[in-house]
Amino acid sequence: xxxxxxxxxxxxxxxxxxxxxxxxxxxxxxxxxxxxxxxxxxxxxxxxxxxxxxxxxxxxxxxxxxxxxxxxxxxxxxxxxxxxxxxxxxxxxxxxxxxxxxxxxxxxxxxxxxxxxxxxxxxxxxxxxxxxxxxxxxxxxxxxxxxxxxxxxxxxxxxxxxxxxxxxxxxxxxxxxxxxxxxxxxxxxxxxxxxxxxxxxxxxxxxxxxxxxxxx
Ligand SMILES: C[S@@+](CC[C@H](N)C(=O)[O-])C[C@H]1O[C@@H](n2cnc3c(N)ncnc32)[C@H](O)[C@@H]1O
Numbered sequence: 001x002x003x004x005x006x007x008x009x010x011x012x013x014x015x016x017x018x019x020x021x022x023x024x025x026x027x028x029x030x031x032x033x034x035x036x037x038x039x040x041x042x043x044x045x046x047x048x049x050x051x052x053x054x055x056x057x058x059x060x061x062x063x064x065x066x067x068x069x070x071x072x073x074x075x076x077x078x079x080x081x082x083x084x085x086x087x088x089x090x091x092x093x094x095x096x097x098x099x100x101x102x103x104x105x106x107x108x109x110x111x112x113x114x115x116x117x118x119x120x121x122x123x124x125x126x127x128x129x130x131x132x133x134x135x136x137x138x139x140x141x142x143x144x145x146x147x148x149x150x151x152x153x154x155x156x157x158x159x160x161x162x163x164x165x166x167x168x169x170x171x172x173x174x175x176x177x178x179x180x181x182x183x184x185x186x187x188x189x190x191x192x193x194x195x196x197x198x199x200x201x202x203x204x205x206x207x208x209x210x211x212x213x214x215x216x
């Protein structure tokens with residue numbers, strides 16, 4: 001059976017790679033690196049840097065591919081995302097069939113941790129359902145943007161005994177601040193929803209915003 005590893009690579013600093021991640025990287029026969037167009041070339045660049053820095057032995061192949069693009073004109077955001085994920089699932093299946101033997105090992109380097117606002121796990125499930133490929137899945141956890149944010153501000157994520165809610169900028173913009181969260185963690189959207197927050201309102205309600213720029 002083929003094996004597919006989803007390796008969490010952290011959020012921008014190659015030194016976020018764990019020993020478990022480096023070992024999984026080196027067990028792979030092929031590393032699959034998606035290209036997401038020029039504007040997101042830095043995401044592929046970090047993956048290239050990680051391979052260059054941590055791969056030993058020179059036997060692992062690196063295959064880059066163009067990720068299918070989401071149809072932003074689809075009037076239903078959800079339908080657009082579902083169709084896009086199916087297209088990516090088909091691309092993954094084709095790549096595994098083309099670049100691994102029946103007992104081969106492939107790996108994707110997943111930004112942060114694969115469990116947090118990342119669709120790779122869902123897409124791999126589509127792939128397993130839609131293709132005839134038998135694939136064993138391995139997940140290696142990574143440092144999330146939440147941990148990187150907290151560390152860079154030298155702060156805990158939660159208040160004492162407090163609740164933490166993780167959401168998206170898209171929802172924050174549409175629904176406003178959720179009422180019952182002591183700490184709100186927001187994954188930014190392309191439109192930078194934080195720009196629409198009312199600075200006076202946040203000042204008067206005692207809200208403090210902690211942000212971290214993506215840099216590597
Ligand atoms: C698609 S989600 C992926 C999250 C990732 N799986 C994780 O574990 O953090 C992308 C969002 O994560 C956050 N993010 C990822 N890397 C970051 C970084 N280096 N600095 C700040 N925010 C980051 C941003 O909010 C960005 O919009």
